[in-house]
Amino acid sequence: MTRTPPLSEHHADRGAKVTEFGGWEMPVQFDSINAEHESVRASVGKFDVSHMSQIEVTGPDAATLTDRLVTNPVTDLNADRAGYGAITDSAGTMLDDTITYRLTDDRLLFVPNAGHDEEMAERWRTHRDDWELNAKVENATTDWGMFAVQGPDAADALAAAASTDGNGSGRAASGDERNGRNDRASIRDLPFFAVREATIAGVTCLLARTGYTGEDGFELLCPADEAERVWEVFDCQPCGLGARDTLRIEAGFLLSGQDFDPETEPRTPYEAGIGFAVSLDSDFVGRDALAAVAEDGPAERLTGFELTDRGVPRHGYPITDPEGTEIGTVTSGTMSPSLRTPIGMGYLPAAYAAGEREGDEEIAVTIRGERKRARIEALPFIDT
DSSP states (O other): OOOOOHHHHHHHHHOEEEEEEEEEEEEEEESHHHHHHHHHHHHHEEEEOOSOEEEESTTTTTHHHHTTTTSOGGGGOOOTTEEEEEOOOOOOOOEEEEEEOOOOOOOTEEEETTTHHHHHHHHHHHHHHHHHHHOOOOOOOGGEEEEEEEEETTTHHHHHEEESOOOTTOOOOOOHHHHHHHHHHHHHHHOTTTTEEETTTTEEEESSSOOSSSSEEEEEEEGGGGGHHHHHHHHSSSHHHHHHHHHHTTTTTTBBBTTBBBBBBBOOTTOOOTTOOOTSSSOTTTTTHHHHHHOOOOOOEEEEEEEESSSSOOHHHHHHHTTOOOOEEEEEEOOOOOOSSSSEEEOOOOOOOOTTTTTTTEEEEEETTEEEEEEEEEESSOOO
8 A cells, every 4th residue: 555645635735746666655856857956956845755665763772783783883882873874784795875863872763665564673673683782673664754954055944943942943942032042053053964853843853954956955754744734834846756867867876676675686886886974883784794795895885977979878777888788777867957968776796896997888778679879887876
């Protein structure tokens, strides 16, 4: 059964086009994808990302349990900080990637991708029991609404709406302007990958300076029954999954189930270009396998490219060398609204990704039976 976000009726009233994604019916666009994309690159846009999973882990062994299941240790984080990592199996293959919020020493919230909530909750419970650890694991996905406010003006948008001291609306309860300015400054000064409790439109939310667009931005979680109230306080362009995809491709970010998948595209973090999120000093599931990959280097790496011929690369299209021999397939591709050129990513022999051939027209993408010339480009495609 397809799930719907808390704002599904609100989005329908706004005229959003919807699509099924990860078992959820989500808005793919409200206006045009290009207009939504441009709003984020130039100013600010808001996304409903309530399809993302939310798993709460609490108790004395919450951090220990999560450390053993994520490639980047949670115990290295102070409270009120977030970290990015991969969830791997014993062979080092990525099952998912996730951001983990350490809210207190013994209270964590991690965010797997859409449709992975019960799978990951059960993975945590199974290993908790096997390792005889003291932690409670709850699938809280339907309890929360989750939004992203992204773009160079995102901090101003959040500062106008939120107060980290709980007074709300970016002002002190007394209305004192000086305190109001301090509240707004505290939002603007929130470090990247920091998480705080904040009051937005009178609703207590979790606010983190994180995102998936390559721009400055924030992601926030609020109680599902207060979602519309929080969404409406942000007077900016609503954006759908279409613009989210073009933005994240330009930024070189991975999409679970497409740029990696344990069944259809099994990849290690080193192949996927997120070796920075692997701590081999941590004893996590898959650590030994990844240590071997790190020592030898992966045979293939996620590589960016730009078409020099007309055409748009799409998922699954073959990538060939100059002689026409297939050397990979496109995992993600689009016509870049920012660059106005067709761009894409795919796993190619490591020499391509290492920059040895950057800028050379040494590959081609087969589109409807025709080979379209392309050149290697470093990731990310844009400097944000």
